[in-house]
Amino acid sequence: MVNIYVEISKYLIIIVMALYTFCNFRYFSVTDKTAADGYCRVQRRAVIILQLIAYSVIYLKTEDPAIIIFFLAQAVFVTVYLKLSVVFYKNISKLLLNNICMFISLGLIMLTRLDLNDAMRQFVIIAISAVITWVIPLIVDKVWGIASWSFLYMGAGLLLLLAVLFTGDVTYGAKMELELGPIAFQPSEFVKITFVFFAASMLGRSVDFKNIVITSAIAALHVLILIACRDLGTALIFFIAYVVILYIATGKKIYVIMGGGMFSLAGVFAYRLFSHVRTRVAAWLDPWSDITDKGYQIAHSLFAIGTGGFVGMGLMQGMPQRIPIVEKDFIFSAISEEMGAAVALCIILLCLGCFLQMMTVATYMDMSFYKLVAVGLGFEYIVQVFLTIGGVTKFIPSTGITLPFMSYGGSSILSSFALFMVVEGLYLIKKNEDEAFMEEYDEEYESDE
Amino acid sequence: MSLMNKKKDDSDSGIKSRNLRNRSNRSILHITYAVTVVFILLIAYFMYFVFVQSQSVIGNTYNPRLDLFSERIIRGAIRTSDGVKAAETVTDPDGTETRSYPYGDLFCHLTGYSTRGKTGMESLANFYLLSSHINLIEQARNDIFGVKSPGDDIVLTVSYELQKAAYDALGDRRGAVMAMDPKTGKILCMVSKPGFDPNTINEDWDSLTAEGNDAGQLLNRATQGAYPPGSIFKIFTVLQYMHEHPYDYESFSYTCNGSYEDTEGNVIRCFGNEAHGEQDLYEAFANSCNGAFAMIGRETDTDSMKKLCESLLFNSKLPIELPYTQSKYTLSDSDSNFVKELTGIGQGNTLVSPAHMLFVTSAIANDGVLMKPMLTESIESAGGETVKRFKPEEYGRLMDASDAAKLREMMRLVVTDGTGSAFRDAPYEAYIKTGSAEYENGEKTHAWCLSFVPASGENAPSDIAVAVIVEDGRSGGSTAAPVARQVTDAYFSFLKN
Numbered sequence: 001m002v003n004i005y006v007e008i009s010k011y012l013i014i015i016v017m018a019l020y021t022f023c024n025f026r027y028f029s030v031t032d033k034t035a036a037d038g039y040c041r042v043q044r045r046a047v048i049i050l051q052l053i054a055y056s057v058i059y060l061k062t063e064d065p066a067i068i069i070f071f072l073a074q075a076v077f078v079t080v081y082l083k084l085s086v087v088f089y090k091n092i093s094k095l096l097l098n099n100i101c102m103f104i105s106l107g108l109i110m111l112t113r114l115d116l117n118d119a120m121r122q123f124v125i126i127a128i129s130a131v132i133t134w135v136i137p138l139i140v141d142k143v144w145g146i147a148s149w150s151f152l153y154m155g156a157g158l159l160l161l162l163a164v165l166f167t168g169d170v171t172y173g174a175k176m177e178l179e180l181g182p183i184a185f186q187p188s189e190f191v192k193i194t195f196v197f198f199a200a201s202m203l204g205r206s207v208d209f210k211n212i213v214i215t216s217a218i219a220a221l222h223v224l225i226l227i228a229c230r231d232l233g234t235a236l237i238f239f240i241a242y243v244v245i246l247y248i249a250t251g252k253k254i255y256v257i258m259g260g261g262m263f264s265l266a267g268v269f270a271y272r273l274f275s276h277v278r279t280r281v282a283a284w285l286d287p288w289s290d291i292t293d294k295g296y297q298i299a300h301s302l303f304a305i306g307t308g309g310f311v312g313m314g315l316m317q318g319m320p321q322r323i324p325i326v327e328k329d330f331i332f333s334a335i336s337e338e339m340g341a342a343v344a345l346c347i348i349l350l351c352l353g354c355f356l357q358m359m360t361v362a363t364y365m366d367m368s369f370y371k372l373v374a375v376g377l378g379f380e381y382i383v384q385v386f387l388t389i390g391g392v393t394k395f396i397p398s399t400g401i402t403l404p405f406m407s408y409g410g411s412s413i414l415s416s417f418a419l420f421m422v423v424e425g426l427y428l429i430k431k432n433e434d435e436a437f438m439e440e441y442d443e444e445y446e447s448d449e
Numbered sequence: 450m451s452l453m454n455k456k457k458d459d460s461d462s463g464i465k466s467r468n469l470r471n472r473s474n475r476s477i478l479h480i481t482y483a484v485t486v487v488f489i490l491l492i493a494y495f496m497y498f499v500f501v502q503s504q505s506v507i508g509n510t511y512n513p514r515l516d517l518f519s520e521r522i523i524r525g526a527i528r529t530s531d532g533v534k535a536a537e538t539v540t541d542p543d544g545t546e547t548r549s550y551p552y553g554d555l556f557c558h559l560t561g562y563s564t565r566g567k568t569g570m571e572s573l574a575n576f577y578l579l580s581s582h583i584n585l586i587e588q589a590r591n592d593i594f595g596v597k598s599p600g601d602d603i604v605l606t607v608s609y610e611l612q613k614a615a616y617d618a619l620g621d622r623r624g625a626v627m628a629m630d631p632k633t634g635k636i637l638c639m640v641s642k643p644g645f646d647p648n649t650i651n652e653d654w655d656s657l658t659a660e661g662n663d664a665g666q667l668l669n670r671a672t673q674g675a676y677p678p679g680s681i682f683k684i685f686t687v688l689q690y691m692h693e694h695p696y697d698y699e700s701f702s703y704t705c706n707g708s709y710e711d712t713e714g715n716v717i718r719c720f721g722n723e724a725h726g727e728q729d730l731y732e733a734f735a736n737s738c739n740g741a742f743a744m745i746g747r748e749t750d751t752d753s754m755k756k757l758c759e760s761l762l763f764n765s766k767l768p769i770e771l772p773y774t775q776s777k778y779t780l781s782d783s784d785s786n787f788v789k790e791l792t793g794i795g796q797g798n799t800l801v802s803p804a805h806m807l808f809v810t811s812a813i814a815n816d817g818v819l820m821k822p823m824l825t826e827s828i829e830s831a832g833g834e835t836v837k838r839f840k841p842e843e844y845g846r847l848m849d850a851s852d853a854a855k856l857r858e859m860m861r862l863v864v865t866d867g868t869g870s871a872f873r874d875a876p877y878e879a880y881i882k883t884g885s886a887e888y889e890n891g892e893k894t895h896a897w898c899l900s901f902v903p904a905s906g907e908n909a910p911s912d913i914a915v916a917v918i919v920e921d922g923r924s925g926g927s928t929a930a931p932v933a934r935q936v937t938d939a940y941f942s943f944l945k946n
Binding site: 244247249288299303304305306309313317322341345349352355356359362363368371375386389393394395 | 476477478480481484490491492502506509512517
């Protein structure tokens with residue numbers, strides 16, 4: 001009987017995911033607020049139902065009662081987080097919040113299936129991050145000074161990156177982590193945000209040539225330190241985000257073309273200079289001829305996705321633990337293996353949906369600084385998603401980047417929360433303005449009567 | 450006045466900032482489109498991988514998930530095109546499964562083994578053998594009760610009859626026989642000797658891989674053998690000569706007195722020191738006159754010859770899924786004249802596999818077009834239904850139809866007037882090229898024969914091309930050609946019945 005349930009649950013999960021994704025895109029096309037709220041409500045329930053189905057399967061397969069408690073904790077967390085967020089911020093974007101909850105749920109389901117202890121640790125980090133980052137929209141909305149602290153952002157960012165460069169630990173050939181007592185964290189995850197704030201505050205102030213040169217030089221310094229740490233994936237994310245910010249700030253296509261040229265040159269140099277770049281390109285071109293060594297990671301990722309197929313093997317039915325570093329870089333492959341490429345496809349669409357919403361927020365913004373922050377953070381997010389998913393599916397060479405909200409790792413989680421909450425803050429500015437305008441309008445209307 | 454001016458400035462800058470905002474929003478829209486397009490490509494690729502590419506990926510023996518399947522499915526059988534089981538899984542009453550190869554070493558390199566890693570079809574068709582396509586109700590019932598479902602069978606293009614004929618014809622000698630249908634690309638037999646017994650691969654492993662063992666039983670000589678081609682390489686040399694002399698190759702003339710001495714004093718002898726007398730290009734090919742071809746080799750343009758060889762699958766991948774050795778052709782302008790002469794007659798540094806030579810022969814038989822070699826005819830469920838049927842596909846054109854026609858004319862002459870006497874009295878029209886390739890400094894020779902017979906009436910109702918190599922077999926005409934003849938005869942007699 002358990003087998004039949006597991007088999008059926010596979011399809012139920014796909015249906016729930018498809019429904020959730022449908023609501024996400026339907027939301028964009030409705031203007032009526034109550035209808036939009038309806039879609040958000042469906043989404044919220046879909047998250048809880050997905051958790052219920054997934055954890056019931058895991059429980060039936062493992063018969064570990066801790067799973068039930070863990071499920072209840074998550075269901076309560078998601079419900080409370082979503083409700084309280086609306087209490088604190090009446091006009092917050094529910095769609096983005098729902099997506100955060102969907103992503104962390106999918107990540108936690110897969111982690112629980114891989115290692116319950118890791119999943120619980122991750123859950124604690126998620127809860128803490130959620131609480132800490134609640135304050136961010138308030139700061140973004142109320143503290144006007146944030147647009148002018150460019151040297152603070154620069155100082156903090158460069159200091160953190162230099163600290164990694166000189167004292168960091170080496171993992172997978174790259175220097176990424178800094179140890180603070182018992183906690184190891186990845187500063188680059190946080191510098192991501194200060195970097196965008198820095199570039200936006202500099203270029204939001206002025207786009208005269210001198211200012212562009214200074215800003216570009218400091219931005220280049222960030223990227224060069226990352227390259228020196230051999231954290232090339234993150235360096236690429238910073239680079240693309242900066243080029244886009246510069247383009248939006250100046251409106252000149254020449255910067256995009258120059259950026260493309262520099263990227264090509266840097267690519268050639270990186271290929272010549274770094275052996276691990278050559279290894280990854282070789283593994284991308286042909287993972288099969290050196291399957292036991294260079295092609296190992298990508299081949300096992302493709303085995304997982306391929307064997308899972310469109311509907312997946314079913315939770316607890318596959319072998320995601322056989323993919324190297326599955327809980328971090330390759331979480332997408334694990335999800336695709338057991339929940340199916342259908343669910344994986346929904347994830348891609350949802351990530352794109354988040355990006356589209358961030359860009360919409362960017363167009364709402366009147367002040368150049370806010371606009372550039374939204375664009376910069378949106379690009380950092382979507383480039384990271386693209387590098388991860390493109391890498392594990394062999395669409396592009398792998399870069400060893402995590403998938404926001406889904407991959408295991410505290411720094412990644414906290415920084416993803418922070419990134420989304422900054423965007424929520426920008427969204428609030430706009431909605432609060434609109435509301436104030438409407439109230440004013442209503443008052444005038446009333447007084448006319 | 451100043452107040453008014455200020456007001457005007459304000460509204461100006463208001464318009465300016467609104468324009469700026471519109472412009473930057475347009476830019477945002479453009480880059481958003483660009484990202485969306487990139488993601489549509491990513492999604493398209495992802496779906497292509499899941500639905501199309503993954504089929505060939507997941508069958509890889511390094512995929513640990515296939516072991517999961519074997520917990521739910523009884524491995525299917527490998528059957529020949531005439532219905533004989535070359536490999537099957539036998540389940541004892543107590544549930545123990547044994548992979549059995551009823552014909553011992555007859556199909557060993559083709560089926561491969563499956564109990565010490567997987568090779569051959571056991572590896573290539575692994576995924577199919579572990580997939581079950583019995584009807585869904587039965588499958589669901591098996592799932593619920595925890596009973597294993599029977600996996601699909603794969604049906605080879607190779608027939609038991611022809612495989613046996615080739616196996617017998619080769620006898621105890623080391624070598625390989627491989628045949629295919631030039632019109633469809635179906636591999637009809639593939640024998641390599643000495644072989645091994647896949648039933649006892651684990652017990653025999655140590656002796657098979659022992660240091661002193663030079664028999665190479667695990668090596669599939671048909672695809673992995675790398676031999677000097679000897680005179681069969683004259684097919685390539687003559688083709689190049691005709692390309693270099695498109696209008697006057699027919700007036701080629703060489704007087705053979707049994708050996709050729711070049712200006713540097715190197716001597717190249719014809720097989721058995723036979724003096725062929727005055728030879729035109731056709732006669733030189735039919736008699737396999739080394740003197741004539743050494744002279745051609747010396748004068749050949751090395752660059753265009755290398756290009757020709759590479760277009761005929763030298764130094765390149767072969768369209769076959771089994772492990773193989775790439776054929777090697779390396780002659781360049783910096784080589785000495787003697788090496789050029791040797792290369793012209795198929796000695797030199799050139800190395801070829803029998804499979805490669807078979808593919809070229811098939812292309813000659815099929816007007817220059819090579820069909821993609823096929824090993825699997827279809828996949829059948831345990832219930833006998835066809836799950837998947839593989840269709841013949843063109844691999845590509847290796848040479849012009851007119852070149853193929855000229856080569857056919859020459860290869861026919863080998864049978865009627867030259868070294869192909871083994872086929873002279875055959876009841877069908879055979880086209881062949883023999884070769885005797887020297888190795889170990891000319892002390893020994895491998896015997897080669899490439900042949901094909903096109904469909905013609907009831908004596909030869911279908912096409913067949915055969916490649917034979919007999920190691921240390923002395924002359925191609927007297928050792929390898931009779932093997933090819935026996936296989937071809939068997940094919941037609943078996944077709945007629």
